[in-house]
Amino acid sequence: MQRVTNCILTNNETNEVLTLQKPRRGWWVAPGGKMELGETIRESVKREYWEETGYFIKDPNLRGIFTIIIEEDGKIINEWMMFTFHTSEYQGDLLEESPEGKLAWQPILKVMELPMAPGDYYIFDHVLNGDGMMYGNFTYTKDFKLLSYRLDVNGKITLENRTKK
Template identity: 40%
Template sequence: MDAQRIIPATLISLRHGNDILLLQRAKDPYKGYWTMPGGKIELGESIPESAERECYEETGIKATFEKVCGIANEIITEQGKVKYHYLLFVCQLKTSTRTFKEGDEGKLQWFSINKLPRLPPSDKEMVQEYLLKDHPIKIHTIRTKQNGTEYTTEEFL
């Protein structure tokens, strides 16, 4: 399969103390690797909405969005062809529980942020750059209404 378009997605940094919840992927890309849970941003959905929804869908945990930790443009190639192309928003969410519910995406487990299992190279870099350092990033959701040739900003969050 060759990439047909860029896929916007959220990745979830769900922390509890010094631990992070990771998913052992059951399908490609990165089948068998441990990754941050996450998924595609749906049409009309804000980044915080996507992060909270994906967290609940993949872990059964209702968590609250805190911030975007980083943004990555990940391009996966095979034999010179682009196979996957993601625009990733790494989001930090907070929760008061360590109890999760596994789904179809793979096995879930808490790991110490200082002793992580086998991660894809991209996730390893994102953990190092986005989660272990504190670089503030401001992301705005802009909702604009079009009426013919006129445009009105309804929300700037």
């Protein structure tokens, strides 16, 4: 099982969030990436964020833990864990060009209008507008059509859905 970390970085002065547009689908994401062997999730998110953005994030707070499942013909063909952090403290200089895609500060009020993986809308909404921890499970097809999701915020199942294939 692959483990990945990402961080939603907000700028409280400008009311913006830093996003990364991945070239493959054109979807916007929170910068992050794969954990290395022996790394803690906190070490991973700091390293990955710096590698992708040029920013050193300070005091990232874990806001969500998610299982991402890829299904084909009702069978799991891939699965990974994603640990999502939030911070508004950073220093450094934004890379002119990220090795992972296009970086852009987006107005917080416009983030939910950006093209992204269906489950990411729930994650961004929770981190930007909610409190506490969110635990979740998102099941997708190989083409990233959302099949089902289950979200637990602070011990309460808040959303559960099984979509049609």
